[in-house]
Amino acid sequence: MNRVFNFSAGPSALPLPVLEKAQAELVCYGSSGMSVMEMSHRSSDYQKIIDDCEALLREILSIPDNYKVLFLQGGASSQFAMIPLNLYGKNKKADFILTGMWAKKAQKEAARYGEAKIIASSDDKTFNYIPQIDKSMFSPDADFVHITHNNTIYGTKFEGPLDTGDVPLIADMSSSILSEPVDVSKYGMIYAGAQKNMGPAGLTVVIIREDLIGNAMDICPTMFNYETHSENGSMFNTPPTYAIYICKLVCEWLKENGGIEAMHKTNLKKAEILYSYLDESEMFSATVANPKHRSLMNVPFVTGNDELNAKFIKEATAAGFVNLKGHRSVGGMRASIYNAMPIEGVQALVDFMKKFEAENK
Numbered sequence: 214m215n216r217v218f219n220f221s222a223g224p225s226a227l228p229l230p231v232l233e234k235a236q237a238e239l240v241c242y243g244s245s246g247m248s249v250m251e252m253s254h255r256s257s258d259y260q261k262i263i264d265d266c267e268a269l270l271r272e273i274l275s276i277p278d279n280y281k282v283l284f285l286q287g288g289a290s291s292q293f294a295m296i297p298l299n300l301y302g303k304n305k306k307a308d309f310i311l312t313g314m315w316a317k318k319a320q321k322e323a324a325r326y327g328e329a330k331i332i333a334s335s336d337d338k339t340f341n342y343i344p345q346i347d348k349s350m351f352s353p354d355a356d357f358v359h360i361t362h363n364n365t366i367y368g369t370k371f372e373g374p375l376d377t378g379d380v381p382l383i384a385d386m387s388s389s390i391l392s393e394p395v396d397v398s399k400y401g402m403i404y405a406g407a408q409k410n411m412g413p414a415g416l417t418v419v420i421i422r423e424d425l426i427g428n429a430m431d432i433c434p435t436m437f438n439y440e441t442h443s444e445n446g447s448m449f450n451t452p453p454t455y456a457i458y459i460c461k462l463v464c465e466w467l468k469e470n471g472g473i474e475a476m477h478k479t480n481l482k483k484a485e486i487l488y489s490y491l492d493e494s495e496m497f498s499a500t501v502a503n504p505k506h507r508s509l510m511n512v513p514f515v516t517g518n519d520e521l522n523a524k525f526i527k528e529a530t531a532a533g534f535v536n537l538k539g540h541r542s543v544g545g546m547r548a549s550i551y552n553a554m555p556i557e558g559v560q561a562l563v564d565f566m567k568k569f570e571a572e573n574k
């Protein structure tokens with residue numbers, strides 16, 4: 214077996230012990246005599262898997278009792294429509310902070326169903342910073358405020374939860390969930406596609422305060438209504454059973470490795486190793502300059518020379534550091550260092566970058 218260091222932005226690396234556990238259980242799960250993939254979602258064996266997954270998520274993220282955890286499909290992108298369809302119940306108005314392509318997509322989709330006001334944006338500088346937000350910028354009659362907590366493409370992150378007063382704060386945490394502790398009570402809703410930090414593609418996790426459920430617009434399709442899934446334990450129809458099972462294994466792995474605080478500490482260390490080299494290097498630099506805005510999970514960087522970028526990516530790939538090509542809108546490189554990337558992987562990448570810099574002066 215020859216596994217590489219995989220810096221993919223998503224779908225991304227999974228912890229090896231999770232893959233090995235899944236492999237061991239692949240053909241025959243427990244005493245069920247079948248694979249998890251072959252089980253009825255209504256079976257007691259499967260009910261235990263989804264219940265355990267929810268209980269682990271609740272424990273790891275300290276999710277308060279007045280929040281529901283929903284296991285949905287359609288990716289984070291479907292939430293861009295589900296959010297307005299469910300939450301434009303009162304005034305059909307919401308505030309959006311544009312910090313990247315995903316935030317833009319969420320705003321654009323919401324604008325199809327009501328007013329989607331852009332109250333701040335960092336579009337002027339290719340989203341390489343988080344705009345200054347003042348409480349007075351929020352519309353008091355908005356149904357919600359939407360942010361992208363961690364900007365996967367641009368490598369920025371909001372420092373803490375915004376104070377939006379009584380207006381529910383909705384956060385896309387697709388690329389930051391489970392990477393650091395989060396005060397769920399400060400959010401009306403948190404959502405995340407699983408394929409960055411929780412498991413394979415095909416599962417979207419929604420954590421939503423109960424009072425925000427049940428006020429959907431009349432035109433909201435049944436499958437897009439949070440109430441449908443909340444009232445049926447995420448089993449109105451067939452949930453993404455295998456992806457939920459892997460998410461459970463990821464949660465177990467995270468717990469066995471010290472829980473969310475330990476994970477956060479490791480993530481801080483990994484980011485420190487990479488950013489401090491980028492800050493001292495004469496060849497490479499991080500595209501996000503302000504340390505307060507830097508993502509712990511996605512680190513875009515450039516050399517300032519397209520040919521050199523291409524040479525670096527080619528040689529890195531050959532040396533076993535893969536998926537380092539940056540998003541086309543930023544160029545250069547991006548190292549996604551999610552929970553499953555060990556400190557050794559980041560250290561090895563930095564060692565390789567140092568060697569490359571010395572050889573290409």
Ligand SMILES: *Cc1c(COP(=O)(O)O)cnc(C)c1O
Pocket residue numbers: 223287288289290291315361363364365385386387388406407409
């Ligand atoms: C990847 C990503 C998305 C899109 O997720 P899909 O599951 O592919 O729809 C949305 N928001 C953020 C922040 C992402 O990183």
